[in-house]
Amino acid sequence: MNAPTTLARAMEIVLGDVTLLPSETATLADARLRVLADTLKSPLDLPPFDNSAMDGYALIAADTTGATAAAPVRLTVRDDARAGAPAETVLHSGDAVRIATGAMMPADTDAALRVEDAVRDGNHLLVSAPLAPGTDVRPAGDDLHSGATVLHAGTVLRAGELAMLASIGSADVRVVRRPRVAIVGTGDELVAPGTPLGPGQIYDSNVPMLAALVTGVGGEVASAAIRVADTLTATVAALEAALVDADLVLISGGVSKGAHDHVKPALKQLGAEQRFWQLAVRPGHPTWFGMSSAHPRVPIFGLPGNPASSYVVFHMLAAPAIRAMLGIAAPPLETEATYRGATQHKRAGFIQVVRCTVSNEGGKLVARPTGQHQRSHAVSSLTGTNGLVLLSSTTVALADGDAVTVRLLDH
Numbered sequence: 013m014n015a016p017t018t019l020a021r022a023m024e025i026v027l028g029d030v031t032l033l034p035s036e037t038a039t040l041a042d043a044r045l046r047v048l049a050d051t052l053k054s055p056l057d058l059p060p061f062d063n064s065a066m067d068g069y070a071l072i073a074a075d076t077t078g079a080t081a082a083a084p085v086r087l088t089v090r091d092d093a094r095a096g097a098p099a100e101t102v103l104h105s106g107d108a109v110r111i112a113t114g115a116m117m118p119a120d121t122d123a124a125l126r127v128e129d130a131v132r133d134g135n136h137l138l139v140s141a142p143l144a145p146g147t148d149v150r151p152a153g154d155d156l157h158s159g160a161t162v163l164h165a166g167t168v169l170r171a172g173e174l175a176m177l178a179s180i181g182s183a184d185v186r187v188v189r190r191p192r193v194a195i196v197g198t199g200d201e202l203v204a205p206g207t208p209l210g211p212g213q214i215y216d217s218n219v220p221m222l223a224a225l226v227t228g229v230g231g232e233v234a235s236a237a238i239r240v241a242d243t244l245t246a247t248v249a250a251l252e253a254a255l256v257d258a259d260l261v262l263i264s265g266g267v268s269k270g271a272h273d274h275v276k277p278a279l280k281q282l283g284a285e286q287r288f289w290q291l292a293v294r295p296g297h298p299t300w301f302g303m304s305s306a307h308p309r310v311p312i313f314g315l316p317g318n319p320a321s322s323y324v325v326f327h328m329l330a331a332p333a334i335r336a337m338l339g340i341a342a343p344p345l346e347t348e349a350t351y352r353g354a355t356q357h358k359r360a361g362f363i364q365v366v367r368c369t370v371s372n373e374g375g376k377l378v379a380r381p382t383g384q385h386q387r388s389h390a391v392s393s394l395t396g397t398n399g400l401v402l403l404s405s406t407t408v409a410l411a412d413g414d415a416v417t418v419r420l421l422d423h
Contacts, residue, residue: 016292018405019363022301022329025287026130029303030311030333033259035186039220040174046187047230047338048167054160054180055316062117064124065148069137070099070109073145080419084131084138093118108137117149125146132223156180168230189402192234193226193255195219198247198266199317202222202239217391218264218322218357222315225323226262229331230338234258240359242266247278255282255304259337262330263318268298284312292362292405293328295321295388301329318388324365327400327421345420348376351401357408363402366410370399370418379418397421 017025030178035049064070071087079085087108091101095114101117105417109118116122121141131138156162162176167178177185202216203209219238226233234257240250247266254261266275267289276289281307291299300314300317311327313330315322329415332344349370358364368379379401383393399418410416 014290016290016297016362017291019328019402022288022291022299023332026301026311026329026333027336029287029309030260030336031308032339032358033189033191033337034103036189037184038187039184040182041180041225043169043174043177043185043187044171046169046185046190046228047340047382048163048165048169048173049186049188051165052160052162052168052177052180052182052185054156054158056180056290057158058179058278059150059152059154061152063114063150064093064111064117065113065150066124067113068111068124068148069108069130070111070117070121070124070125071137071139071143072103073106073143073147075105076123076139076142079139079142081140084140086133087137087139089135089137122146130181134373151173163219166341168340173291180374188338191231191259192257193334194234194258194261195222195226195229195236195264196250196254196261197238198240198242198250198343200239200242200272204238217319218315218317220261221319221323221394222264222326225331226334230340231260231334242272242274244274244278244281247274248281251275251278251282255306255310255312258310259328260333261304261310261312262326263300263312264316264322264365265315267300267314269317271406281310289314289321291325293350294358294362294364296325296328296365297321297324297362299329302362309395316388319391320367320393321388323394323397324400327419328365346417347377347420348415349379349399349411351380351402351414351416352412353381355412356381356403358403358408360408361405363395363405364407366403367393367397368398368399368401368418370420377417377418 090107091109093099093109093111093115096114099109099118122145151163197219203213203214216238223233237250266273284302286302297318304310367382370379370402382396383390399420401416
């Protein structure tokens with residue numbers, strides 16, 4: 013019997029099998045949280061012209077040489093410049109223009125006197141101290157020069173990135189197509205929420221959970237089938253339908269060794285190639301991963317039916333696969349924390365994943381286990397979870413006060 017696959021090896025296999033998806037065009041309004049497909053360079057300077065950093069007066073710095081409070085320089089105010097409405101008057105030495113923040117500096121002016129430092133005498137401006145060239149002026153290209161790299165491929169487009177794209181005039185952008193993920197929930201015992209329960213039945217929580225997890229990491233749910241009957245015929249039909257238009261398939265349940273676990277034989281019948289089965293991770297041990305035989309080949313995850321197991325394996329393997337299909341190479345965010353809670357015991361030889369709530373307590377991060385217990389069927393261990401503590405294969409116990417590394421979850 014083969015030993016379970018280590019998490020590190022499983023990750024290596026998964027990331028080696030998935031490929032980057034093609035790109036498509038999205039408007040800026042539809043590009044939030046999409047992934048940039050191409051590295052972009054700016055077609056213009058930003059800002060595109062010299063402008064005033066303050067409300068005040070644009071002037072020629074050399075005109076203020078020698079100005080003092082006792083002997084102020086007297087300039088003539090010739091015009092007014094507002095943002096979007098530059099001054100039209102041609103200025104000469106001894107002239108000034110009232111200017112608003114962000115307004116274009118008039119030709120030949122090179123400094124701005126702040127309004128709070130200005131003294132007016134009718135149509136004249138009295139300057140009581142010399143100004144250096146460039147005072148309170150934002151030069152063209154101060155933020156970004158034409159031809160400079162704006163954003164790199166693989167960048168997730170959040171509000172700041174969208175502002176950057178808008179500032180260089182981009183109305184739309186090439187983004188990586190979202191992975192279409194098919195979700196298949198197996199089990200005669202499953203009932204959709206809102207339906208009365210019969211004897212021995214339970215409400216399906218895995219399909220809604222997986223759908224939320226998929227969209228949370230940038231994928232979209234292509235289809236979702238629940239309560240696939242525990243027969244080989246029904247399982248084959250459901251998986252065949254799921255593979256029609258999917259970039260990735262998530263199967264919940266039916267991957268263990270029971271008499272009614274039909275996922276593995278169904279995948280074999282469909283020609284799928286098994287890449288590994290069983291992980292040295294708990295919860296999540298009976299995980300199956302492979303690739304469809306069709307072209308293009310589709311990654312398939314056979315997740316355990318227990319909710320906590322399915323949740324953990326999604327974060328450990330399926331989420332990185334979806335992110336890789338989007339071109340996101342950033343590793344999971346991990347941080348140090350102090351564990352607070354009951355002692356967790358485990359056997360050596362596998363990684364134990366503890367679902368936790370991570371919070372700031374007195375300026376230090378604290379990780380507390382969620383739920384009444386950490387068993388694989390406990391849905392309560394998922395509520396409030398925003399971090400996962402991974403106990404190494406050599407660790408046999410986790411005690412209150414221990415320092416731990418927590419993998420933060422990005423929902």
